[in-house]
Amino acid sequence: MLCPGAESVEEGTKITIPYPCDFHHHFRQGPAISSTVPVASERFGTALAMPNTKPPITTVPLALKYHEELMAARGGGDMDIVNVLYLTDNTKVETVDEMAKHDFIVGFKYYPAGATTNSDAGVTDFRKCYDVFKRVEELGMVLCIHSEVSDADIDIFDREKVFIDRVIKVIVSDFPNLKIVMEHISTSFGVDFINSLPPTSRVVGSITPHHIMYNRNALLVGGVKPHFYCLPILKRESHRVSLLSAATSRSGRFIMGTDSAPHTVESKESACGCAGVFNGHCAVEMYVEAFEGAGRMDALEDFVEAGKKFYGIEDGGRKMELVKETWEVPGTMEFGENKVKPLRAGEKMLWKIVR
Numbered sequence: 001m002l003c004p005g006a007e008s009v010e011e012g013t014k015i016t017i018p019y020p021c022d023f024h025h026h027f028r029q030g031p032a033i034s035s036t037v038p039v040a041s042e043r044f045g046t047a048l049a050m051p052n053t054k055p056p057i058t059t060v061p062l063a064l065k066y067h068e069e070l071m072a073a074r075g076g077g078d079m080d081i082v083n084v085l086y087l088t089d090n091t092k093v094e095t096v097d098e099m100a101k102h103d104f105i106v107g108f109k110y111y112p113a114g115a116t117t118n119s120d121a122g123v124t125d126f127r128k129c130y131d132v133f134k135r136v137e138e139l140g141m142v143l144c145i146h147s148e149v150s151d152a153d154i155d156i157f158d159r160e161k162v163f164i165d166r167v168i169k170v171i172v173s174d175f176p177n178l179k180i181v182m183e184h185i186s187t188s189f190g191v192d193f194i195n196s197l198p199p200t201s202r203v204v205g206s207i208t209p210h211h212i213m214y215n216r217n218a219l220l221v222g223g224v225k226p227h228f229y230c231l232p233i234l235k236r237e238s239h240r241v242s243l244l245s246a247a248t249s250r251s252g253r254f255i256m257g258t259d260s261a262p263h264t265v266e267s268k269e270s271a272c273g274c275a276g277v278f279n280g281h282c283a284v285e286m287y288v289e290a291f292e293g294a295g296r297m298d299a300l301e302d303f304v305e306a307g308k309k310f311y312g313i314e315d316g317g318r319k320m321e322l323v324k325e326t327w328e329v330p331g332t333m334e335f336g337e338n339k340v341k342p343l344r345a346g347e348k349m350l351w352k353i354v355r
């Protein structure tokens, strides 16, 4: 790719990057997918669909049905979609064997019970899942982990750090060959933990565009901004800086995962607003902007490729071209029968996808 390597790239400059894949995407369900899937399909070669639907995708037949619905919603798009099953305390080892028969099912998503949107059926005690972890490890499948505790007595800003100490460290130690994604890491503790692991470790961290571009001031200064409310919650600036340096580190341990998570305008702008940021319409452009801002355009290719390598995605070297050219994000976008307020609504994006 072209490596301008400067803080600010000149207008009209074109770059070519490996075709991006998104390893963490909430497409939602029902009529909403006719909006979310085509938008993602304009940007990603493959997208990993999160399973926290209602009801959650806990079985292979449910995954087959959801996969078919999502693939059908692509319209003319050619994005491939892979799925994970929603892990519960009661998931059986036989389910893992059943999953392995289908190429599009790549592993499990582990939500601590109550940690985020539709996670009530999640795991209450990770030790109940040890037989499943063992089989997932043996089969080389992936365990995607929402890495936050949900205990009421733990401060919301500390939940990732406490999860690392109480849960991830134990799982990694007990299953050293298990392929794990610490999803949407949001703190320097997550970055430092992953970097502390030996080279043989199979643990990576996914990083969202909003966690490398914003800190908690975006959410809380000058009034509460519900469209910046997501889980893990945005943290202080030092954590954002740490995440950006991890994403641009070229270590292969940090991967693209947008956590695009739309909710209707009404459910965000509410006395008890839902957690989730919709970035599916501009995520690739945001990553490029963040890397440009860091003067690390040279690291984009490695960041894009790291996730594909981890998941074993082969795309024949497909490329995406972008141009440094501004465009304005609409104030609202279609979301099935409703509307969603997209991230950067009404603002200018600095990079545009050419093809």
Ligand SMILES: [Zn+2]
Residues within 6 Å of the ligand: 024, 026, 050, 259, 261
């Ligand atoms: Zn998510």
